[in-house]
Structure formats: structure tokens, C-alpha cells
Amino acid sequence: LHSASKSSSSSTGHVGAMVIQNPRYLVTGLGKPVTLSCSQNMKHDAMYWYQQKPSQAPKLLLYYYDKEITREKNTSENFQSSRPNTSLCSLDIRSAGLGDSAVYLCASSRD
Template identity: 75%
Template structure:
């Protein structure tokens, strides 16, 4: 039973060409997160939504945007990808801010920038 789904699993884009990554969830969770994970590094939180409220991390570049049109879906837009944006992008959800804090992760989208 897929709970957090990310599409596509692999994405190749050209330098400077906008790209959108997709995440959907069947858990009906309030919070959705986007992480960037570069090779052999810890996941780095880019931003998150609590319902429709968008929360950006202070060090997330302006090149990264996000949309959450409804509870189930969340998108990551990279407006002008650079070579340094090549990474695994992880989507995660959690029920709320309180409680067990468990986050449920999707399988990730590996982005290659050529």
C-alpha cells in the first residue's frame, strides 16, 4: 500500500530548464515536507506545508518553490536548475506538529542536471 508516492523516480533536466517534481499521499496528513539529499549527506529540509500554510527554511534558495493545491498533492518547482541542484529529492508527511513526530517518506526523485 503506497502511502507517499513520488513521480517521477528519475528526472533528467537541462541546465536552466524548469522542472517540477510531484508528491502525493494517501495518509491524509496535515504536514508535507520537501528535503534535498545530496550523495552521502543528510537530508536537508527545504520547506514544508502545514495544510495550506507554506513555511520556507531560511537557507532555501529562491530557485526552489512549492505548491500544495490540496491535502494530497505537493509539488516542488525548480525554476532554473543548476548543476549543484542535482540530488535526491525526498517528500515526507506527518500527521501534525504534535504527537509522535514520525515522518513518512516517499521513495524520492533523483534529479540529474545536464
């Protein structure tokens, strides 16, 4: 599994609003668990995880509003997530497969 994450400032109009993902790059073996973490400094209620495969648009996997998670219909149960507090959110891949090789993007918003 090759995974890359992108960090960017959110477009909320607030100077200094930022989303940071770790690790930035990750290579792991098949069948291994993977955890990607995301933090944001504006205490936004909503946080989102997207998966982007080569030559494709980002696909929403799941999102949180406050502590309530919503999974998209076609999101595999292999993808899990937790949000221990307003600022942090993780994406867990229980068992990495070839089809999971992608760029994973985290975003946040007030609503």
C-alpha cells in the same frame, strides 16, 4: 541536473499509509524548469520536501502545514512549491543548476 526521488510508506502506524513521488528519476538540462510531485493517501496536515546530496544527510527545504508554507532559512528562491489540496504537493525548481543535482524526498505526517 540529475534528480532521483524515493517513495516509501510513512511511519504513522497506519497500514497502507503511502507517499508517492513522480517522476522517480529525472535528467534535465541546465536552466530548465523542473516539477516534482508528491501524493499521500492519509490526508496528513504536514508535507515536507528534503534535498539529499551525495554523502550528506537530507536537508529540509520547505514544508506545509495545511496550506501554509514554511521555507527553511537557506532555501533558495529557485525552489518553489504548491499544495493544491491535502493529498498533493509539488516542488518546482525554476531553473535547474548543477548544484541542484540531488535526491529529493517528500514526507508527510499528521502533525
